[in-house]
Amino acid sequence: MPDVTRKILWSVLTAGTALATFSAVPARADDPSADLMARGEYIATAGDCVACHTAPGGKPFAGGLKITTPMGDVVTTNITPDPDHGIGKYTEEDFEKSLRHGIRRDGSRLYPAMPYVSYAGMTDGDVKALYTWFMHGVKPVAETPPVTSLNFPANLRITMGLWNMVATSETPETGDSATFDKMRRGKYLAHALEHCGTCHTPRNIMLSEKEDSYLAGASLLGWYAPNITSSKTGGIGNWSEDNLVEYLKTGHVAGLSQAAGPMGEAVEHSTSHLTDDDLHALAAYILQVPAKDDEAEHSPREQYGKPLEQADVRSGELTRIDNLAQMDGAQIYDANCAACHGGNGAGTADHYAPSLFHNSVVGSARPDDLIMAVLNGVDRNAGGVHVHMPAFNQSSDVQRLSNAEIASVVNYVTATFGSGDHGVTAEQVEKMGTELPKTP
Numbered sequence: 001m002p003d004v005t006r007k008i009l010w011s012v013l014t015a016g017t018a019l020a021t022f023s024a025v026p027a028r029a030d031d032p033s034a035d036l037m038a039r040g041e042y043i044a045t046a047g048d049c050v051a052c053h054t055a056p057g058g059k060p061f062a063g064g065l066k067i068t069t070p071m072g073d074v075v076t077t078n079i080t081p082d083p084d085h086g087i088g089k090y091t092e093e094d095f096e097k098s099l100r101h102g103i104r105r106d107g108s109r110l111y112p113a114m115p116y117v118s119y120a121g122m123t124d125g126d127v128k129a130l131y132t133w134f135m136h137g138v139k140p141v142a143e144t145p146p147v148t149s150l151n152f153p154a155n156l157r158i159t160m161g162l163w164n165m166v167a168t169s170e171t172p173e174t175g176d177s178a179t180f181d182k183m184r185r186g187k188y189l190a191h192a193l194e195h196c197g198t199c200h201t202p203r204n205i206m207l208s209e210k211e212d213s214y215l216a217g218a219s220l221l222g223w224y225a226p227n228i229t230s231s232k233t234g235g236i237g238n239w240s241e242d243n244l245v246e247y248l249k250t251g252h253v254a255g256l257s258q259a260a261g262p263m264g265e266a267v268e269h270s271t272s273h274l275t276d277d278d279l280h281a282l283a284a285y286i287l288q289v290p291a292k293d294d295e296a297e298h299s300p301r302e303q304y305g306k307p308l309e310q311a312d313v314r315s316g317e318l319t320r321i322d323n324l325a326q327m328d329g330a331q332i333y334d335a336n337c338a339a340c341h342g343g344n345g346a347g348t349a350d351h352y353a354p355s356l357f358h359n360s361v362v363g364s365a366r367p368d369d370l371i372m373a374v375l376n377g378v379d380r381n382a383g384g385v386h387v388h389m390p391a392f393n394q395s396s397d398v399q400r401l402s403n404a405e406i407a408s409v410v411n412y413v414t415a416t417f418g419s420g421d422h423g424v425t426a427e428q429v430e431k432m433g434t435e436l437p438k439t440p
């Protein structure tokens, strides 16, 4: 079940790709105060509402993204203020009930693919600001996305009421969240807004996050959201607050780690837009989350490896080779990766292409994220920087690698620069390649 469970969380990964920036309508004289509007927009960004409520290439907040869940595909709804297609008829009370309790305006239950369990922790003031911004700052879109139709018994929304009884919701914070001290603000950001645990915390059989394993690592559709507790061996206990701030702001810390897949999306659409004070609060809170050692990782994953001694001299051009079938891992690496990551694995001098040693993805005992990065590439826009690594899957426009070739290059990379050869097989790669999102 855990594998399927993660499909709920696919959303953030698929959503962002073709997103426009929030389309705000110009402020009118009768509009609510600029402060309230600005706060609402900021909360929407921190809560990353756009990630799920926008279809790939679709209009912001108009819904239509399919989220694969163990029960079937749940389609996100239009939450623009259009009265007929969106939430234009919602009162603030209706909105609050959806957001914090998972109850829709007509009284029916929302599926937990909407993270109301996390948003339940929002303060009244922030719910108000969010509501105000949605009603006045978001452009109405007169489109109704396809309706979710699940099979029995999940089609009975009432079953979600039972789920709610066993799922543990956040308790709403009280007071003005802008005045919280650093640690309380960090906790608020991590739990009620950014919902880091949605991906990084393993779930129990009822699909709820395991409270005693907060941020201890979990897989989601091929990717693995690693242990980010303060464990010095399995988690990020050796990271400084500045390291984590830089990671959340840019998606990249040279010699340590970078954010691809769902994390790249979270950085692009949400964390990179937070203020420095909020990033420091969030980082300080995350770094004191109790250590939970990892069953697979026994040594800090970012500390593995050293440059390969005999470096190849490369022209910097990508080599095109048409018959890779006979090549071993080292040759596949030289032909497809070395142009950017260097024959010796040290990356480019400006760290645009990262070094593969001292890289937590390569040093991890779980090769999942490395395989997913080779299959799907990396594409992230954050802080005005666009990073791009091509995909090597069957729709690659650079070089298609077979599953066996990807397995060999992955084994070569971890054996040479990381924690050893993990014996990845072509079947494993194939399985991950088919766990791609279903989009409308």
Ligand code: HEC
Binding pocket: 011, 012, 043, 044, 047, 048, 049, 050, 051, 052, 053, 067, 074, 075, 076, 077, 078, 079, 087, 095, 098, 099, 104, 105, 109, 110, 111, 112, 113, 114, 115, 119, 130, 148
């Ligand atoms: C991880 C994905 C995800 C995120 C993030 C998310 N939502 Fe949702 N939301 C959903 C899904 C899925 C539904 C529809 C659930 C259903 O059909 O039962 C939904 C439904 C809703 C509804 C009910 C609308 C209706 O149909 O009447 C509201 C309101 C809403 N979301 C607001 C928000 C706001 C505000 C945010 C950001 C603070 C947000 N959502 C973030 C997935 C998400």
Ligand code: HEC
Binding pocket: 009, 012, 013, 190, 194, 195, 196, 197, 198, 199, 200, 223, 224, 225, 226, 228, 235, 236, 244, 247, 256, 257, 258, 259, 260, 261, 262, 263, 264, 266, 271, 282, 286, 301, 360, 361, 369, 370
């Ligand atoms: C949508 C799912 C998702 C959400 C939400 C999410 N993460 Fe991640 N996170 C991932 C995945 C997947 C990776 C692995 C990325 C990679 O391999 O490039 C990751 C990687 C990381 C890493 C790098 C760890 C390492 O050892 O290299 C850190 C740190 C991190 N996340 C922190 C956070 C924090 C803090 C939050 C909340 C603000 C958060 N994440 C929210 C999925 C998520």
Ligand code: HEC
Binding pocket: 251, 252, 257, 258, 259, 260, 318, 333, 336, 337, 338, 339, 340, 341, 352, 353, 354, 361, 362, 369, 370, 373, 374, 378, 387, 388, 389, 390, 392, 409, 413
């Ligand atoms: C055109 C240049 C280019 C090529 C070719 C290339 N990479 Fe990358 N690689 C990058 C860039 C850019 C990043 C992203 C850096 C960032 O996230 O800031 C990256 C990221 C990575 C990461 C980190 C992924 C993660 O989850 O965070 C790994 C591992 C990696 N590359 C391995 C490879 C392997 C193996 C190959 C060959 C099959 C390869 N790369 C080919 C440029 C390239």
